[in-house]
Amino acid sequence: MRVLRAEGPRxxxxxxxxxxSTKIARHETVMLVANEDAAELDWTQSPHWRVSPTVVEEGPxxxxxxxxxxxxxxxxxxxxxRFIDIAEKAGHRCSIYLYTTSAAxxxxxxxxxxLKSAGAYPEVAARITMYDREQGVDASTQALVATGxxxxxxxxxxxSDARRFYFVQDYEASFYPLGTESxxxxxxxxxxxxxxxxxxxxxxxxxTEYGMTTDHFDFAVDKTHYSVTNVGRRTEVxxxxxxxxxxxxxxxxxxxxxxxxRLKPEVRINLAGWDVSNWNIPFEYTNLSSLDISExxxxxxxxxxxxxxxxxxxxxxxxxxxxxxxxxxxxxxPNNRMVSDNPFIEYVPASPLAIARKMAEVFDHxxxxxxxxxxxxxxxxxxxxxxxxQFLAAFEGAMRG
Numbered sequence: 001m002r003v004l005r006a007e008g009p010r011x012x013x014x015x016x017x018x019x020x021s022t023k024i025a026r027h028e029t030v031m032l033v034a035n036e037d038a039a040e041l042d043w044t045q046s047p048h049w050r051v052s053p054t055v056v057e058e059g060p061x062x063x064x065x066x067x068x069x070x071x072x073x074x075x076x077x078x079x080x081x082r083f084i085d086i087a088e089k090a091g092h093r094c095s096i097y098l099y100t101t102s103a104a105x106x107x108x109x110x111x112x113x114x115l116k117s118a119g120a121y122p123e124v125a126a127r128i129t130m131y132d133r134e135q136g137v138d139a140s141t142q143a144l145v146a147t148g149x150x151x152x153x154x155x156x157x158x159x160s161d162a163r164r165f166y167f168v169q170d171y172e173a174s175f176y177p178l179g180t181e182s183x184x185x186x187x188x189x190x191x192x193x194x195x196x197x198x199x200x201x202x203x204x205x206x207x208t209e210y211g212m213t214t215d216h217f218d219f220a221v222d223k224t225h226y227s228v229t230n231v232g233r234r235t236e237v238x239x240x241x242x243x244x245x246x247x248x249x250x251x252x253x254x255x256x257x258x259x260x261x262r263l264k265p266e267v268r269i270n271l272a273g274w275d276v277s278n279w280n281i282p283f284e285y286t287n288l289s290s291l292d293i294s295e296x297x298x299x300x301x302x303x304x305x306x307x308x309x310x311x312x313x314x315x316x317x318x319x320x321x322x323x324x325x326x327x328x329x330x331x332x333x334p335n336n337r338m339v340s341d342n343p344f345i346e347y348v349p350a351s352p353l354a355i356a357r358k359m360a361e362v363f364d365h366x367x368x369x370x371x372x373x374x375x376x377x378x379x380x381x382x383x384x385x386x387x388x389x390q391f392l393a394a395f396e397g398a399m400r401g
Contacts, residue, residue, distance in 0.1 A: 008071030010100070010148070031181055032068070032150035034101050037133070038184055041153055043191050050192055054142050054163045055401035060091045064137040064144050064162065065126070066151040069098045069106050070115070073290050075316065076169050078120045079198070080147055083167065085122040086388035087395070094124065095138065097131035099151050106130060120293040136160055143399060148172065152188035163399060166193035166212075168202055170313040175247065194398045196391060201338035202313055215394030217387040219319055219339055221379050225293055226323035228376045230301035231369060237359060238299065238306040238326065240317055241271040243279060249309035249331070252352065256307065258282050259356035264363060270299060300324035304372075305346075305362040307355065314339040322379045325372030327362045329355060344375045 010032060029035055065084060070077035084094050098106060108128055115121045131137075136158045137144060144162040146155035149172040155164060166188070173186035189195075189210040196215050197203040203216035239257060242248035257269055261283035271281075272288035288299065300306070306321040307329045314336040318328035322344055330336050332347040348358045365371060 008069045008074050008077065010068035010074075010102075010150075030101060031184070032101060032148075033153045033184060034133070037153040037157060041156055043156070043187060047156060047192070048159075049161050049164060052161070053401075054161055054399075056142055056399045057401070060093055061396075061399050062138070062140045062142045063087060063092055063094045064097060064141040064160075065094060065147060065167075066097045066099050066131055066137075066145065066155050067147040068151065069100055069102075069111060070121075072114055072118055076148075078118075079169060079316070080167065081115070081121050081124060082384060083388070083391055084124050084126055086384075086391060088125055090388075090392050094126040095141075096124075096126045096128045097137060098128065099131040099154055101150075133157075137162070143395070146188070146193060149185035149188045152191055152193070155193070156191050164191070164193040165395065165398070166191070166195045168195050168197040168206065170198070170247075171202060171205060174312050194394075196394050199313060199339035201335050204338060215390070215397075217390040217394070218382075219314070219316060220382045220384040220387045221316075221319040221323045222384060223323055223380070226297055226300065226320045228301065228323075228325040228372055229297065230325070231373065233369060234302060234304040234325075234372070236268040236270055236302045236304070237363065238270045238272065238303040238321070240273050240306070240308045240315065241276055242273045243276060244274055247311040248273070248315075249311055252350070253307055253309050254281060255352035256355035256359070257285075259353055260359050263356060263360045267363060268302075270303065272296075272299065296320070297324055300326050304365075304368055305329050305359045307359065310336055318342075318345050319379055319382060322375045325376050327365075327371070327375065329359050329362065331355070342378055344371070344378055 067080060088094055100106060111128060131154055137160050141160050141162045143165060144155050144158060144160055145165045145167050146152040147167045152166060173182045176182040189206050189212050195206055195212050199219055200216050203214040206212040207214045239253055240248060241250055243250040261269060269285045270288055271285050272291055275289040276287055300321060301324055303326050306326045308315050308317045309331055312335060318330055318340060321328045322342060327344060327346055329346045329348060331350045337347060346358050346362060348355050
């Protein structure tokens with residue numbers, strides 16, 4: 001139940017189905033997308049909403065966002081709400097529709113209470129309701145936004161003539177082994193939505209490989225949460241440990257840290273992102289589990305280096321680490337470099353030994369204190385307000401026709 005509360009039904013369903021497949025003799029075809037939605041949608045035929053796309057030449061737009069129910073620790077939802085907040089502050093009217101195939105009851109009051117209490121979520125005015133397939137979104141809706149691959153199906157099928165958008169934060173087809181769900185997720189990039197992506201890598205990938213119309217906003221960092229408070233020598237390191245999220249390459253990170261621990265046995269290794277107490281880890285470490293956003297900066301300011309593995313779209317963590325004066329050590333690849341070219345990010349080939357050596361090199365850097373300050377200053381002008389301007393330019397540009 002911890003996963004359900006923290007990550008939301010979307011993640012809970014995926015993990016529950018994985019476990020159930022080994023325990024239940026008679027299998028049910030339950031996925032994040034409803035079977036009837038997946039079966040009905042024929043993206044090879046032109047949909048009704050593409051015939052005469054809605055145009056709003058000026059003034060506010062009524063935007064409906066379809067998403068899975070948010071969880072307390074769901075970074076994707078936190079970022080999504082950030083941009084709903086940006087849209088509302090620009091004068092647009094937003095509503096949120098929750099879509100799920102989970103049998104678990106979804107309590108809107110509980111979600112509202114969670115959003116209000118969580119420091120990582122901004123307060124939004126948007127009405128929150130469950131998505132009803134027969135009723136669809138409100139008749140006044142002018143823009144309909146899919147926010148995850150499964151929500152692209154009701155977004156496409158909805159009877160509204162609203163202009164369609166796709167808020168894409170990762171390449172979700174890669175979240176699954178080759179099979180039905182990876183195929184269904186990949187198909188959503190062919191639906192004809194206007195994609196607005198997190199970072200340039202996704203925009204480039206979806207445009208070149210799927211022919212999707214895309215714009216992107218740049219990653220940023222909230223300096224109210226992340227800043228340099230320690231101007232002394234740092235004596236620890238950090239690993240973004242997410243064994244339940246395969247694209248964060250938890251096991252690969254452990255291979256690198258095992259070698260780092262051999263090279264630097266005196267250095268404390270902090271693991272945060274998930275409770276790893278049930279994992280056999282072959283070196284001494286501190287298990288910080290899942291931290292509230294208000295607790296992260298204090299941890300980061302003790303650390304000289306932070307290992308962040310990203311096998312699909314880059315995490316937000318590297319820029320947040322930089323703002324706190326930590327050198328991010330990240331596996332090299334266009335999925336990361338095309339998101340940020342900050343010179344203080346150490347991009348390293350995906351070799352455990354090479355990553356360990358780089359972390360040791362960073363830890364021993366003679367100008368570590370000065371570099372921490374310079375790192376933080378390098379992202380001082382990287383603000384979510386600028387990302388919001390990019391988002392609004394893309395969204396309003398499309399809506400104005």
